Amino acid sequence: MISKLAIGTWLIGEDKSKEKEEIETINYAIDNGIKIIDTAEMYGKGKAEKLLGRIIENKNREDLYLISKIYPHNAHTKEQIKKSLFQSLDNLKTSYLDLYLLHWIENDTNLHLVVETFEELKKEGYLKNWGVSNFDVSDLERLYQIPNGKNCHTNQILYHIGQRGIEYDLIPYAKDNNLHLMFYSVLGHSKAYRDEIINSPAIIKISSKHHMTPYQVMLLFSLEKEGTSIIKASSIKHIKELIEVTRLHLDKDDLEQIDKVFKKPLNKVPLQMI
Template identity: 40%
Template sequence: MLQLEDIRLKDGTMMPRLGMGTWFFGEQFRYQAREVEAIRRGLDQGIRLIDTAEMYGDGGAETIVGKAIQDVDRSGVFLVSKVYPHNACPGKIVTSCSETLARLGTKYLDLYLLHWRGGIPLQDTVAAMEDLVARGKIKRWGVSNFDVADMEALFSVPGGEKCAVNQVMYHLGSRGIEFSLRPWMKAHGVALMAYSPLAQGGALKKELVSHPVVVSVCARNRINFHQLMLLFAMRDPDVAAIPRTSNAKHVDELIKGLYVTLSEGDWARLEEVFPAPDRKVPLDVI
């Protein structure tokens, strides 16, 4: 069973580094059994973090997760879900969170994220999140798709500094956060959770898959493209990643790939063709 060091959040809680994403889960009934199987396989293999959202499949993904964990010790699973921006206010968030909890079949979330910044004032969202903490419906909260200016705005309102996590796109072909956002988050104790670490949904995936250096590094280390991508996202011990797959065999492959160690030369070759930016670039979002 795979064992990785956890990430210590600012409240002292240990968050698993490897999770399972559920984007597109619960959208078609014919795939539900395999989606449940994939999550259960991950849990069996030692993955303890599951990420979902009320947006995914209009709650269908949360229902899938609920089915997958119904016979699992709740204390051994770190559950993350996300709320729509238009529901992230005191008048609506309790309902949204309660419906999420019902679909998941649990009494609380380990982490609740604002899916992206919307029109609700941040001070209202922070107050709403803190109310959920007080009610025992969530343990802590964070954000998703926030760039530096958004994080600064968040920290300027009362309680904003309690933000535990920022979930953003991050992979070999999307390294923009390394220039300014990642350093800012480290300085303020906000953990990074990388979504789309396998470049799913990204325009660069075709270029990445076929790039000669990527192909040669994969061949030399006897790994596939997705295994390489996950290795990149998790090379920093302070980064959590949530790859998504609905195939149980692919879950096994991803975990197997994490036992591979790339040479400094291979990392240098990848760095040369897909370098981190030397200036601020717009935040990648899908």
């Protein structure tokens, strides 16, 4: 099992013409060691979960680590939370999730209620663990003041070479509190960001030096951190390229070159999310 990589399913299951290739790609990833699969009720309004359910129904469930997420507006009552979870379980054709995340926090989010309900669902066997997504340090500090808030297993956040704000305080805070991090959009969260990064002379130089693609360099950069990087691959060719990264490394000089162009934050940066 490649524990540093997870399969992402955002935008999957929404276009019938792409379905065959999406199924083949996810199957290839699972069969080649990526057993962590990330989805959400938001993705395609359940279509991603349903497609994933069809893919995994004939696989050994115990070999997989399934993650889904709940909309904050579906987390105002225990009944809403349970309804969302049970719909996700039905879509995924499974009796439990390995990890269930609150997708983001809103001003009216009742964290006491969310934690209490997640803990109940965990005791009832529907969840192995629960966590959050898009939580900044101040959000985590608020969470940790709640009874059982420290049982939060994971925080899933945006992170890539061009967006390094979490290095200033969130990554150290997570380490101090034994909180697992998952990184999404590790290949850039917009075409503008991706183009800026992959066309950077520093990234091109590193790519050439190690006979890698710029995307492999970007993924390797996130893998240097303690956490799990989520990748969404649109083809078997692409997923092969990304899996190969787990056998590669960036050296000290590479990281220094990256730091010169895509600088570490020197002060607090507001948490970005998509």
